[in-house]
Amino acid sequence: MLRFTLSRLLQAAVTLWMVATIVFFLARLTGDPVALLAGENATAEYEAEMRRRFGLDLPLWQQYLVFLKQLSMGDLGTSIVSGEPAMMQVLERWPATLEIAVAGVIITLSLALPIGVYAAANRGSWLDTFARAFAVLGQAVPAFWVGLIFILVFAVHLGWLPAGGRGTIWHVILPAITTGWFAVAGIMRLTRSSMLEVLASEYVKLARAKGLPARTVIWKHAFRNATIPVITFTALVVLAQFLTGSIVAETVFSYPGVGSLVIDALRKRDFPQLQAAVFFLSMLYVFVNLGIDLVYGFLDPRIRS
Amino acid sequence: MSSAPVLKVEGLVTELRSGGGSVRAVDDVSFEINAGETLGLVGESGSGKSMTCLSILRLIPSSVGRVTGGRVVLEGTDLMTLDEAQMRHHRGRRISIILQDPMTSLNPVLRIGDQVGEAIKLYRGLEGPALRDAIVDGLRAMRIPAPEQRVSAYPHELSGGMRQRVGAAIAMAGPPAVLIADEPTTALDATVQSQLLALLKDVQRETGLAILFVTHDFGIVATICDRVAVMYAGRIVELAPVAELFANPRHPYTEALLRSVPDLDVDVERLYSIEGQPPALDDLPAGCSFAPRCAYARDVCRERGPPRIEAGPLHHASCWKLAGYGD
Ligand SMILES: Nc1ncnc2c1ncn2[C@@H]1O[C@H](COP(=O)(O)OP(=O)(O)O)[C@@H](O)[C@H]1O
Ligand code: SF4
Numbered sequence: 001m002l003r004f005t006l007s008r009l010l011q012a013a014v015t016l017w018m019v020a021t022i023v024f025f026l027a028r029l030t031g032d033p034v035a036l037l038a039g040e041n042a043t044a045e046y047e048a049e050m051r052r053r054f055g056l057d058l059p060l061w062q063q064y065l066v067f068l069k070q071l072s073m074g075d076l077g078t079s080i081v082s083g084e085p086a087m088m089q090v091l092e093r094w095p096a097t098l099e100i101a102v103a104g105v106i107i108t109l110s111l112a113l114p115i116g117v118y119a120a121a122n123r124g125s126w127l128d129t130f131a132r133a134f135a136v137l138g139q140a141v142p143a144f145w146v147g148l149i150f151i152l153v154f155a156v157h158l159g160w161l162p163a164g165g166r167g168t169i170w171h172v173i174l175p176a177i178t179t180g181w182f183a184v185a186g187i188m189r190l191t192r193s194s195m196l197e198v199l200a201s202e203y204v205k206l207a208r209a210k211g212l213p214a215r216t217v218i219w220k221h222a223f224r225n226a227t228i229p230v231i232t233f234t235a236l237v238v239l240a241q242f243l244t245g246s247i248v249a250e251t252v253f254s255y256p257g258v259g260s261l262v263i264d265a266l267r268k269r270d271f272p273q274l275q276a277a278v279f280f281l282s283m284l285y286v287f288v289n290l291g292i293d294l295v296y297g298f299l300d301p302r303i304r305s
Numbered sequence: 306m307s308s309a310p311v312l313k314v315e316g317l318v319t320e321l322r323s324g325g326g327s328v329r330a331v332d333d334v335s336f337e338i339n340a341g342e343t344l345g346l347v348g349e350s351g352s353g354k355s356m357t358c359l360s361i362l363r364l365i366p367s368s369v370g371r372v373t374g375g376r377v378v379l380e381g382t383d384l385m386t387l388d389e390a391q392m393r394h395h396r397g398r399r400i401s402i403i404l405q406d407p408m409t410s411l412n413p414v415l416r417i418g419d420q421v422g423e424a425i426k427l428y429r430g431l432e433g434p435a436l437r438d439a440i441v442d443g444l445r446a447m448r449i450p451a452p453e454q455r456v457s458a459y460p461h462e463l464s465g466g467m468r469q470r471v472g473a474a475i476a477m478a479g480p481p482a483v484l485i486a487d488e489p490t491t492a493l494d495a496t497v498q499s500q501l502l503a504l505l506k507d508v509q510r511e512t513g514l515a516i517l518f519v520t521h522d523f524g525i526v527a528t529i530c531d532r533v534a535v536m537y538a539g540r541i542v543e544l545a546p547v548a549e550l551f552a553n554p555r556h557p558y559t560e561a562l563l564r565s566v567p568d569l570d571v572d573v574e575r576l577y578s579i580e581g582q583p584p585a586l587d588d589l590p591a592g593c594s595f596a597p598r599c600a601y602a603r604d605v606c607r608e609r610g611p612p613r614i615e616a617g618p619l620h621h622a623s624c625w626k627l628a629g630y631g632d
């Protein structure tokens with residue numbers, strides 16, 4: 001188990017290094033931040049001075065080495081725009097992203113799991129048919145569009161929920177549903193098919209033959225086995241929510257999280273800020289991935305030993 | 306051995322969904338089993354043995370099919386007339402089953418103790434330390450070594466033979482009046498197989514259990530069964546006491562099956578297997594289902610279903626040949 005953990009940690013470090021490298025070079029493809037910052041009337045000397053200050057005058061490979069050296073000491077640089085440590089902005093905004101992600105996962109799972117289980121246990125019922133139709137619909141519609149429709153319906157027409165910003169629990173609901181939308185359909189469908197497979201298994205047949213009530217057969221004997229493949233998918237979806245989902249929802253709902261920070265930094269060519277935000281999201285990705293393995297071990301004793 | 310039938314199956318019919326229509330996987334099956342007796346149920350793969358077992362327990366999933374006729378009388382109660390809650394009260398408690406594959410029939414994520422314990426708790430209402438003791442006793446009664454340690458093991462930590470003993474411990478938790486054993490030893494190697502058979506025989510001697518033992522192995526039939534029913538395409542074509550059946554098989558299918566028994570003394574080349582394939586249920590021939598493979602078939606066999614002939618006390622077979630082809 002120790003060797004397993006160490007090798008997974010090494011893998012994680014390599015992944016993070018690769019992500020950092022890709023972000024570093026991609027960011028520099030977007031153009032020159034100094035041109036944006038200094039404005040059109042700036043003198044050539046002023047621009048050269050700024051470039052020196054941010055270390056942008058060095059050859060690219062030297063910039064990269066400096067970046068790696070700082071990174072290895074846990075320093076993600078200073079924002080070109082605000083002049084503050086880049087990580088500070090990220091840490092300030094991170095609770096907002098977490099809020100949406102957690103609310104999104106809770107809403108997603110509390111819809112997708114029961115519906116998936118019920119649809120499988122009552123195969124062919126009207127709810128099963130409806131659930132399957134909904135799943136197809138859900139996966140065909142993009143998240144940003146759902147977000148806009150939600151704003152139109154619940155904020156503009158009905159006036160029930162705020163159209164954007166952060167502050168109360170009401171602000172969280174629409175972005176959370178928007179990020180979770182895609183996942184509900186997928187997790188529901190996966191739960192259903194996984195349950196159907198488990199319900200046809202020999203151990204479920206034996207559980208029924210024991211005379212156990214249907215409730216016990218479904219939740220104690222079938223559900224836990226059926227969730228094993230669902231976990232990976234859910235975890236991947238959670239990751240997607242941290243990465244793409246948070247970016248889409250936070251932008252549509254002007255929610256001040258790490259996702260909208262990425263877009264901001266990109267727009268202003270604030271390289272260190274962009275690097276810090278993406279690096280942070282990737283770190284979450286890697287840690288959640290590590291977490292999945294532990295959850296697996298908990299659910300499936302065959303993996304533990 | 307007492308002689309009151311604890312299980313009486315009469316005219317059982319199970320229809321499975323097939324394409325747009327339905328096929329009869331169990332067709333007019335009748336037999337009785339007395340306390341302390343073992344009835345063998347033999348037949349080629351696909352002949353409907355497992356469907357018969359599941360029909361008796363009323364465990365055919367509705368997406369697969371349903372029992373459409375007949376009675377299953379367990380200790381005087383017709384199970385087919387019960388509602389689901391009443392039926393559940395009999396399942397496991399009075400009539401239990403051991404499934405064929407020990408590798409898949411235990412839940413991989415639950416501990417052995419839990420899987421045995423939930424049955425004991427349900428049937429006998431035990432809790433806490435009393436339940437724990439009963440679980441260990443149950444495992445020990447099935448001759449599982451170091452039962453105190455096995456309680457906290459997961460199925461994948463046990464061998465196939467041990468898992469099948471756990472299956473037996475679950476099946477005996479009631480303890481039941483009738484045990485259905487659906488090829489419980491088919492997946493096991495010879496030594497483990499004979500240990501399990503010996504165990505079941507001992508348990509039967511102590512408890513007066515009635516056993517329906519499904520197998521396609523006549524060696525096992527000879528070891529454990531008192532009487533044996535031969536199944537073909539969903540029907541019981543012959544039923545007789547074991548010695549009588551071996552000495553005097555009357556149905557051409559039984560004869561062919563017995564000839565196909567691998568004899569360890571002869572060369573492999575001389576082993577006999579029945580020519581042809583069992584018929585598909587959705588394409589059964591008119592008349593006798595066995596006619597396409599039967600050396601004795603005549604016109605009448607292909608036109609009308611064969612009559613049931615009493616071939617001796619406790620011995621009957623359904624065949625036109627035994628009825629003089631209707632002359
Ligand atoms: N889950 C199922 N769905 C549909 N048909 C089935 C199913 N299980 C078995 N059958 C069919 O029922 C018939 C009897 O099968 P079964 O009782 O399993 O045979 P046996 O146990 O004698 O090998 C076969 O024709 C088989 O194809
Ligand atoms: S009824 Fe005819 S075909 Fe069927 S087993 Fe008897 S002799 Fe053969």
Ligand SMILES: [Mg+2]
Pocket residue numbers: 354355356487488
């Ligand atoms: Mg079978």
